[in-house]
Amino acid sequence: MTGSDMFVRGKKNEKESQRKVEKKLSRDIIEQKRFIKFLLNQKLLILIVLLVAAMAIKDTNFFSLSGVYEIFDHIAIIGIMAVGMTVLLISGSFDLSIGSVLSLTTVIVMLFQERGILISIIMGVVSGIAVGILNGLIVVKGKINPFIATLGSMLIAKGFALGISRSQTIVGSRAEFIFLAHGKVLGIPNPFILLVIFLLIGWYILRFTKLGRNSYAIGGNEHSAILAGIQVNRSKFVFFVFCSLTASISGLILASKTNTGNAILGDNVVLIVIGGVVLGGTSLFGGRGHIMGTIQGVLVLGLIERAMVVFHISSWYQYMLRGIVILAVIVLDTVIERRRREML
Amino acid sequence: MKKLLLIGLVLLVVAGFAFAGGQGTGDGSGEEKFRVGVAAPYMDPPYDAAFWRMWDKLVKEKPYSDWEIIITDAQGDLNNQINQIEDLARKEIDVLLVKPLSAAGVVPTLNKVWEASGKTLPIITVNLGTDPAQIPAVIAHTGPNYYLQGLAAGEGYVKYLDAHNLDKVNYCILLGRAGSDATNLRKQGFLDKVEEMGASDRFVLLDEQPADWYTDLGQQVAENWITSFGDKMDMIYAENDDMGIGAVNALKGAGYEKGEVLVNGVDAGFAGTSLVKEGWMTFVVLQSPMLDAEGALHLADKLRNGEKIEEFFNYIPSPIITAENADEWLPKIKETWGL
Numbered sequence: 046m047t048g049s050d051m052f053v054r055g056k057k058n059e060k061e062s063q064r065k066v067e068k069k070l071s072r073d074i075i076e077q078k079r080f081i082k083f084l085l086n087q088k089l090l091i092l093i094v095l096l097v098a099a100m101a102i103k104d105t106n107f108f109s110l111s112g113v114y115e116i117f118d119h120i121a122i123i124g125i126m127a128v129g130m131t132v133l134l135i136s137g138s139f140d141l142s143i144g145s146v147l148s149l150t151t152v153i154v155m156l157f158q159e160r161g162i163l164i165s166i167i168m169g170v171v172s173g174i175a176v177g178i179l180n181g182l183i184v185v186k187g188k189i190n191p192f193i194a195t196l197g198s199m200l201i202a203k204g205f206a207l208g209i210s211r212s213q214t215i216v217g218s219r220a221e222f223i224f225l226a227h228g229k230v231l232g233i234p235n236p237f238i239l240l241v242i243f244l245l246i247g248w249y250i251l252r253f254t255k256l257g258r259n260s261y262a263i264g265g266n267e268h269s270a271i272l273a274g275i276q277v278n279r280s281k282f283v284f285f286v287f288c289s290l291t292a293s294i295s296g297l298i299l300a301s302k303t304n305t306g307n308a309i310l311g312d313n314v315v316l317i318v319i320g321g322v323v324l325g326g327t328s329l330f331g332g333r334g335h336i337m338g339t340i341q342g343v344l345v346l347g348l349i350e351r352a353m354v355v356f357h358i359s360s361w362y363q364y365m366l367r368g369i370v371i372l373a374v375i376v377l378d379t380v381i382e383r384r385r386r387e388m389l
Numbered sequence: 390m391k392k393l394l395l396i397g398l399v400l401l402v403v404a405g406f407a408f409a410g411g412q413g414t415g416d417g418s419g420e421e422k423f424r425v426g427v428a429a430p431y432m433d434p435p436y437d438a439a440f441w442r443m444w445d446k447l448v449k450e451k452p453y454s455d456w457e458i459i460i461t462d463a464q465g466d467l468n469n470q471i472n473q474i475e476d477l478a479r480k481e482i483d484v485l486l487v488k489p490l491s492a493a494g495v496v497p498t499l500n501k502v503w504e505a506s507g508k509t510l511p512i513i514t515v516n517l518g519t520d521p522a523q524i525p526a527v528i529a530h531t532g533p534n535y536y537l538q539g540l541a542a543g544e545g546y547v548k549y550l551d552a553h554n555l556d557k558v559n560y561c562i563l564l565g566r567a568g569s570d571a572t573n574l575r576k577q578g579f580l581d582k583v584e585e586m587g588a589s590d591r592f593v594l595l596d597e598q599p600a601d602w603y604t605d606l607g608q609q610v611a612e613n614w615i616t617s618f619g620d621k622m623d624m625i626y627a628e629n630d631d632m633g634i635g636a637v638n639a640l641k642g643a644g645y646e647k648g649e650v651l652v653n654g655v656d657a658g659f660a661g662t663s664l665v666k667e668g669w670m671t672f673v674v675l676q677s678p679m680l681d682a683e684g685a686l687h688l689a690d691k692l693r694n695g696e697k698i699e700e701f702f703n704y705i706p707s708p709i710i711t712a713e714n715a716d717e718w719l720p721k722i723k724e725t726w727g728l
Contacts (some may be wrong), residue, residue, distance in 0.1 A: 106480060115475060115479070119475070212567040214492070214493055216493040226497075302497060303471065303491065303494035303495070304494070305494040310466075312465065313464065353461070357459050363461075364462075
């Protein structure tokens with residue numbers, strides 16, 4: 046055996062074992078997906094049915110078709126952002142700036158409204174994408190931890206929004222714009238329709254595109270993903286832009302619902318969005334998650350809010366209840382992740 | 390397969406409820422209790438905490454104790470508040486009290502629920518009005534007038550300058566939460582009054598920063614100003630008591646004597662009013678949480694009795710408390726803040 050023969054043999058073995066790793070990786074991913082889907086679909090669906098039934102019995106005003114439409118109308122803003130966050134979280138990244146992007150979009154849309162509704166919408170979305178690009182560049186090129194990077198962009202975007210709005214609430218001047226959020230198609234509120242569209246987009250990306258598969262691979266084990274030849278940097282960049290895009294669309298909806306733009310509108314959304322996404326089965330550590338789970342998680346949070354009004358729960362307890370739910374979610378997620386690591 | 394069956398079952402159940410419950414027969418609780426829905430923006434800032442303390446006290450007495458009162462807390466999130474307004478309106482309530490998180494931001498939703506109720510749901514704004522001010526969906530407003538408070542503060546300072554023969558002051562403004570309407574109106578009122586009294590050139594603005602209504606932030610900002618401006622700064626216009634108290638703490642910490650730098654408060658809580666008595670604060674403008682809460686409940690009661698509310702604007706008075714009348718106000722202050 047010559048040295049070069051051994052070298053070639055070694056290379057062949059390397060390729061084989063690489064293929065084996067890829068196969069195991071995709072098998073693992075599929076197994077995990079099925080397992081998680083099965084596990085969580087049960088729990089959340091049951092919880093949803095229970096909440097819905099309880100509310101319907103308590104006050105039948107809440108159980109009409111318009112009532113059902115209304116709950117989806119209410120969760121649309123959080124839900125659309127949750128789609129973007131799901132894709133990003135699965136890939137193992139994180140985005141704290143979505144609240145600021147939401148606020149910034151509302152401000153920009155309102156500032157540009159005099160020039161025309163279409164222009165204002167385009168500028169609003171462009172500003173959101175710009176922040177997404179910034180996030181992508183800082184994390185991918187700058188190799189900075191997403192938590193820190195998006196914390197920075199969150200402050201920058203908010204500061205910018207405060208600056209251009211001079212800390213004032215900007216009121217809209219075009220009555221037609223309000224129809225974006227308050228209008229209906231065939232009786233279905235527009236935000237609900239937008240929510241469904243984005244859910245489908247997210248579902249399609251994760252299930253049928255290479256980009257989606259990349260997300261699971263990168264989140265599952267970034268190093269293996271690099272070895273497997275996945276374009277990690279490009280994919281991550283796209284996920285950040287997509288996440289900010291969803292935040293921007295939600296900003297459009299909120300601006301239309303309130304006919305105002307303000308730099309502080311998005312201050313509280315990050316926690317709720319992440320709470321809903323993690324409740325739905327997406328791990329904070331990356332590698333697993335599913336759009337179907339996300340919508341259920343967001344729906345559960347929305348139903349809890351509604352239930353507090355229906356059941357007339359005192360405002361003092363509302364705080365505790367929300368905190369308990371979010372805490373329970375994160376604990377559960379950590380426990381499941383630990384078990385998963387042990388299984389490997 | 391199993392999963393599809395499960396989803397199908399869920400959809401069937403939900404559809405069942407949806408079509409069965411459509412008649413809006415409501416709660417079925419039987420009794421005709423007067424139901425009041427209250428959409429609160431947040432409850433933790435000191436003024437709001439006092440407001441709700443007074444509210445709790447007041448509703449223990451008749452006739453309010455016979456009512457069914459449902460309060461929602463938006464936790465400072467406008468999206469939450471508009472969702473909660475819709476949720477409350479969906480219940481069979483007799484009146485909706487709204488303390489808007491954003492004067493303009495709640496308008497589309499209030500219009501929507503009013504229309505959906507067939508223009509029959511009485512909506513009253515509390516503490517903060519809507520923008521534009523008098524919309525058809527709202528039948529009355531009750532609360533303090535932030536702009537008037539700003540005017541009172543402006544007048545208070547101009548009068549003080551005149552009384553003490555002070556020609557010019559360099560001043561800073563401690564602003565409330567950025568973007569809040571109270572913040573903007575108290576500042577605008579101050580500036581407008583100063584201009585109206587012909588004193589615009591006597592007030593030289595050095596800086597303005599938000600301290601979000603909180604004492605510790607007010608103190609931090611004031612400390613920074615003391616460092617940057619030193620003796621150049623003569624006055625701090627604080628948009629509320631707590632920030633004013635923070636400024637006073639900063640001055641005390643830096644070794645200033647009382648009266649060297651003019652500070653005021655708006656709210657007139659016990660601490661603030663005491664500082665006026667001691668001489669650390671020039672004046673405070675009263676915003677009584679008790680009168681505020683009482684105003685709202687009183688209007689709701691009128692509706693319950695079938696009375697008409699004549700005036701749209703039902704402002705609670707915002708008198709100014711200076712060193713001269715601080716003593717007589719202090720006992721009333723305790724009562725009005727529920728202390």
